[in-house]
Amino acid sequence: MNGLDQIGVRVVTAPDDAAPSYVPALLREIEALLAELVASGRNGRIDLRSLPLLPGDDARLAALLGEGEVDAALEVTGGTRVRETGVAGVWWVTHANADGETVAEFIEVTLVPEILKTHPQDVRVGLTHLRARLAEQMQEGESDGE
Amino acid sequence: MSGPELLLWARGPGLQFAVAIFLFGLLVRFVELWLLGRKTDLSEARAHPMGPGLRTVLSRSVPMPGALKHAPLVFLGGYIFHFGFLVTLLFYVPHIHFLRSILGFGWPGLPPFLIDVLGLVTIATLIALLVQRFTDPVRRFLTRTDDYVAWTVTFLPLLSGYAAFHRLGTDYTTMLALHILSVELLLIVIPFTKLMHMFTFMLARWYNGAIAGRKGVRV
Amino acid sequence: MSTPAERATNAFLEQIDRPIATFFESCVHCGMCAHACLFYTETGDPQYTPIHKLEPMRRVWEREYTLFGKVKKWLGLSKPVSEAELKAWEPLVYDSCSMCGRCSLICPVGNDIVYMVRKMREGFVAAGFAPDGLKEAAIRSLRIGSPMGVTLQALTAQIGHAEKETGLTIPLDQEGADYLFLMSSNEIMQFPEILGAVAKIFAKAGVSWTLCSTAFEATNSGLQIGSSDIAAELVQRIVAGAEKLKVKTVISPECGHAYTALRWEGPNLIKRPYPFKVLHILEVLDDLRAAGKLQIEGMEETTLTFHDPCQLVRRGGVVEPPRNLLRMVASNFVEMEDPGIHNWCCGGGGGVSSNERADPLRLKVFSRKKHQLDKLGVSTVVTACSNCRNMLEEGLEHNHMQVNVVSLTEMLAEHLKA
């Protein structure tokens, strides 16, 4: 067997012009959340997986929002990508598992997505680690000086 | 009993029971009817009754001149209802599968949206015919309990089928089970009500056509 | 036999056969038959719905001849037919049904309703529930030989008149003649010209024919009242006369039910086929026309129409002969609305004309005929049934309409080539 093309299977996907696109409604919702952020500073989040998006809808939405200044790649039990869209304050967050499969996808309307921030708990853990390392170094320095 | 259990019962023992009662009743009615017998007509025939009899079996589906004008709703309603009922029964793919599993052969179905539209039209027509039974003097006068029973058991499969098709009412599995049960109810009721006409109408038309036909009258 | 209800039930049990059971089984109470029935369309009264008129017999069928009826009877859920019920239904069966058979044509499941009405009357007459007029007519037929009490003397008197008028000899009891001509007492009493007309036509055509002194009355009160016993006795008289004279063909005159009685019911009533043929006078005339033996001169030019007698067309199959003959003699023949087998009854068939109690209803439902004739605006209506003729004349007079009613046979005789 040389490749998949030798299997007599031809997959035809269902026609996608059956229902109107969900994108316009989604944009309205983003607009409302953004206005809320401006007015009261409250964060908003839309779960793209929970919406009946049609094939091509996410591409359409991405094209409409455009690309922004931030594109962060995180390594958090699988990859997570956080991009600010062309609309400042509107972020596109994609969570993947270790195999690279997307497991969740959100539009976040916020100043900084929560996942980018470092949690105080982790900071404490970091501090502990740093001090431990410093202590190690001091020890090494002392032994070097001897 | 949960939806899946109900469905299982409806497709299994329920169906066995309903089909058995249906066939039993059908045979009782036909045999008891047949054995009543009929005297040979000794008058000299103008034509052989067979041809005109068979002709009337078909031709009686066309209303007599003027009839459409005098009672449009009964005729049109009757046409639409019978057409809609038969087409949805015989050309909806899951129904064809059901019949194939019993008869051993099948035929191509119609796209579901056509069945959907037809089903709705049929339901509306049946309701109109019921309203007419209440309001029209002749229909109201003639109506007996039997007519309401027949209407109800005919209506239920349509209603439950439509609800199942559109995932209305309770969950699909239960609705499908109710739909099959309603068909079983219909099967059980057929031999004991005027619904027998679905079989005897051919014989009745044949007699009518044959009796007139041997006198040389095409009815 | 004891009570009337039991006598009626017994007669129903005798009459119900496979077609009747099929019809009852098939009825869906759609009520279409009402729209074919003169008595409903002209009154709007739902009790005149034809299938409803059969309810007592339907109940006997269900109760006695079906498993489920038997179960209901056993459980005490059904009652036998009662005398009160018979009394209530008698007017429906006799006054509001002219046995025209239109309902049998409209029924979508194909029920031959009039076939059942005919059989149901057996039960009513057996129980004594029949209109006085019909009973009296039947008694006169049995005892005197004619429903109107016409005797042989009356006939011979009319023969004398006709012979004088036409100058022809009218044969009576001539053995070996080809045709035996019958008359209805109505014709003998009210339209005797028909005898001369037939004599002239037959003489011209060279037809060998005769009248019979023991079998001249064609009408059959037994059929009208719905008693096979009486009908058989009356038919038997004609059969005996025809067999005595050894004729080849018996001619039924311009009368609707006489044709049905003799042509279609007769052999079944006497339980054997005839050794002769039965033809309606119009069939004989049409045969003569086809053979070129009916020569006509001068056409009737007024606009005229033809009233189809139910028993001739729908119940008898004589549809084309009157039209062939009319086209021969009338230049302005127009068809009525719903012609041929779909015609509307004059209102007086099936014994209604002999039932005085039914007169007001009969005249009321004449509105259908009035409507049909008004629509055409003709001054002459031709027919081929003396009873229809009577009913048309009465109805027209009642409605103050100026329309002539003419017998087709007479009209032909008038235009016979000299």
Added chain:
Amino acid sequence: MANNETVGETLASRGVSRRSFLKFCATMTSLLALPPGMAEVMAETLARTRRQSVIWLSFQECTGCTESLTRSHSPTLESLLFDAISLDYHHTLQAAAGDAAERARTTAMKDNAGKYLVIVDGSIPLKDGGVYSTIAGHSNLDMLKETAAGAAAIIAVGTCATYGGLPHAKPNPTGAVAVSDIIKDKPIVNVPGCPPIATVMTGVVAHFLTLGTLPELDSLGRPKVFFGDTIHDRCYRRPFYDQGKFAKTFDDEGARNGWCLYELGCKGPTTHNACATVKWNGGVSFPIESGHPCLGCSEPNFWDAGSFYQALSTKTLPLSAHAGAALAIGATVGAAVGLASRAKKKAAVGKHARVTADELEKGGGA
């Protein structure tokens, strides 16, 4: 057992960052259809909770459910869940054996009385005193009753534990029943499937851990969020069903085109599960996507619901024997009635009173 440690502490000590934690919670809100804004709250709650004691009971089962849960591509977010719970008893996974293993169970029950979670896979045989499946000399029935008594809630995973499953299939030689047939006084969540989707199992546990409640259930005790829709409702091949395009065999044009598998016996329309949306093997595919009709494994009695390859609308039992008998009896009864009718008719003819002129004159009843 480190049951006094909070989940946050445990995770931190294992080098799992709070970002992973947040990501897990965000994924769970998406999966459980919770408001997406709840992710942060969930993460904080979960971090502060003490690790949940879980007792996993395996009865008449094939270990497929455990396999489904553990053999997912690791490391996954699901595996995080194992860090968030204290799996105190699971006789397939635990290191301890024999009396030590059973002691672990009783200890956990005692220490966490009224608070521990019981997960059950496998059905419980009742026939012959439950001898067909025993663990350490205890029948499954006894062990279930004993363990359930102090539980906060029970999660029945797999079709066997939820409906009896394969052991329950006719003729059910061991008298197998579901957990819900025995335990009536505890909240039970049914997660059916043969096996159930791993994500669905973890989702239910996560819901309990983070919100402290069980998800909303349908009439069969299944979480509505995963079992609310049928496979058919969410199937990507649904448009073909609506258009009336069906594969008739496994190798025809329709099958190659990926048309609807209804005619090949697909039970999608009556099967409630999340396969069509959550999918299997890390979201790779699900049976219908691979060209095989849905078997309906997450519905009760799916083994006995007729052939897997016969359309859903068809009969499940043969009709000919009943039909034949009905016809024979019908013909006999009909003939009996018919012959009685003939006799009655003959008698009526015999009783016929001739209608005569005299008779008419007497007037009868008129």
